[in-house]
Amino acid sequence: MITKIKVHGYRIYKKFTLSPNSKLNLIVGGNEAGKSTLMEAVALALTGRVNGRSASEELNPYWFNTSVVAEFVHKRRSGEREALPEIYIEIFFENRTELQSLCGAINSDVPTNACPGVSLRVLPNPEFADELEEWLKDPLPLLPVEYYMVEWRSFADEKITHRPRQLVTAIIDSRTVRSSSGLDYHLRQILSDHLDPAERASISLAYREVKASMSETALADVNKRIGELHASLHDQTIALEMDQSTRTSWEGSVTPHVNDVPFSMSGQGQQAAIKISLAMSRHSGKANFVMIEEPENHLSHTSLTTLLSRIEALASEQQQLFVTTHSAFVLNRLGLDALLLIGPDSARKISELDPDTVSYFQRLPGYDTLRMALANKIVLVEGPSDEIIFERIFKDIYGKRPMEFGIDILSMRGLALRRCLELCAALDKPVAVLRDNDGIDPTELKMPVAEWLVDGRRELFIGSVASGSTLEPQLVYHNSEARIRDILKITTAADLATWMNREKTETALRIASSDQKITPPEYIRKAAEFIYG
Known part of the structure; x- marks a missing residue:
């Protein structure tokens, strides 16, 4: 499980440290406090991706903390030799056998802390040293991210190219459930974890066979007619065939249905509930991180109660949950002792509450404890x-x-x-x-x-x-x-x-x-x- 999170220079966070709870973390804060940014930073360091795309593809100048950039520009224009701003996100894990491949002491902790962990760093690319030097003669608030690179490494200083299998992460944003061509990136990842390699191979083979059969059925008469057109240069026959390349994999064509309605066309509350249930139902032997943004969105009171009961029932010792919320009902029902109060550069755990008091508010979830917190x-x-x-x-x-x-x-x-x-x-x-x-x-x-x-x-x-x-x-x-x-x-x-x-x-x-x-x-x-x- 994650024992510590450090975020330096990323969006709202100039220098931020959080030691989360081992199981459930209910993240609350005022508007613009950085709740979503924290979730995004953690997901970025765990998966190397944001919005379903690699960090290097999504990198833009607005990732950098504006006050850090403004201070850098001011010092540079004043003649000081200030280093270019960087982004540094570190995730520290507890010492567990399955995470030993990530173990090392290459992190920012002082004194030295040898433990499993991963870091994601956005820094100037030395290959563009000359271009950066030219840009630094008249620096602007929008950094030249084209001359930057993204490094994703373990604390053992090993480069990471794909998400380590130990860091299975599910990300559910119920505010804007994105569904493109049936399955969004996160749901595809969740469903993929429910299939073993043999099942995936079997489905892929059957999918190819179905596509190939169309050449002998629906496309046969069309191809006979096209073949008589002599459209190619060297008397070679032109025909329509179903694409069998790897980029047309079956995952992009198969989608769940809810009561015979495609997943992408069901209500957003239903989509969020399905993704949460699938994410939390995965094989318990895996070290899972489940990140849920505002589960209360798009749900009636009854549906929200049902969803929270499902979250409680599915939560396991092998999963660490991070939930952002603007709902006192969610906060009370899941337990006030899991509350983390987030600000732009600070995070505060609630002091230890009597379990009876936690239970008291769970039985009275309608009381607006969130107003107390904020x-x-x-x-x-x-x-x-x-x-x-x-x-x-x-x-x-x-x-x-x-x-x-x-x-x-x-x-x-x-x-x-x-x-x-x-x-x-x-x-x-x-x-x-x-x-x-x-x-x-x-x-x-x-x-x-x-x-x-x-x-x-x-x-x-x-x-x-x-x-x-x-x-x-x-x-x-x-x-x-x-x-x-x-x-x-x-x-x-x-x-x-x-x-x-x-x-x-x-x-x-x-x-x-x-x-x-x-x-x-x-x-x-x-x-x-x-x-x-």
Whole structure:
């Protein structure tokens, strides 16, 4: 399995290192964080290919990190002798018998690390030294990749020309499932792994025989007529024959069918599900790397649930999975302990979670834990009315909504505060928690979650018992009954406490849309100041 990934100078990554989990890796991050780039870099180093073509064929100037190139151009134009930018991707593997042919110490680790591994390097081609020297007299931001070459080597410094059989890799991108002439490159590779050499040879021979038979059937009359045209120079007969060259192999003509419909014409969600199932069902004796991009795309909730169950059932000890996702449902269902939070030049594993907490969110996969992972700061509240009121108070104090400062407000919706706080602690996020005192001393309420609270980082804010047991009486206590009635447009004929308790969300909505500001309860004001500052 992969123990470490290093990416230098490739696309968004200037210098990036990640130590993945041994089995499942759930890769999440904001937009442009580099999730897809990471998957592409790993696939590139494992297979030597991208988009079904060799790295040298796909090489272009936009592979290079723009800041590295800009720095290089600036230094060169300033007269400094700066070396041309390069791309370097390294994949480190655990020491396993079947990977010993890849073992060596030719890698960038310091101190020296002898282990199995592969590297892919894009560097200037010495054969074009004169042309590069001429280009360097007036360098441009678009590098002359025509003068570059791609080196794919093992850590033993052996050149690799074809993917080593130990590195069977399946790549499933459910965002854009490409199907050209029936089978795309990745599906053809997956299906090929299900056939042994004898089966492939038998199918190929039968395919040639079928094509050859057409010369004696459908093409016979046509060839007789063409043969009488004397179109060639030296009285040689012209005839139509089925192409038997190797480039017309059977793989390009055979395609799976789903309920009698060609694979390429089935829905994209169906295509992704089939490719994932085929990839993960391969012979368990092989060391497989399965890379799945956003499995939630093109799938209904029911279909996604079915697919995730299939992934869980098919996962084996011999496979290492890398899954990118924008879905909290996928994240919760497959397990929060596998989360990897990715940024442009950093990757952070979630701190160890209690297995019970992982299981807790697996049973409640609808809760938006992904928002917790991606937010800069978090405010946890008990319900939607608390969320609406806090947002209004925050805007009154600071002039903008919390989200404009990267502060996300999440309603726990009845979830256990302890579980939510443990996850926030594992993510190491600044958190303000607001809750009702329910007539209990706040000191007593803090005790069950004290281990997850850290002054200045994660704090719990509870209103005093004297001001009211829930949000609504707290609002009345700090604003007076007459003022609250005026804001809510409630006449004296109605009992205010009863109405507010019965219409909690409507109360919050009317306060949020009112032209009048309210005086915030002290604990909410302190929470706003804490999370803002």
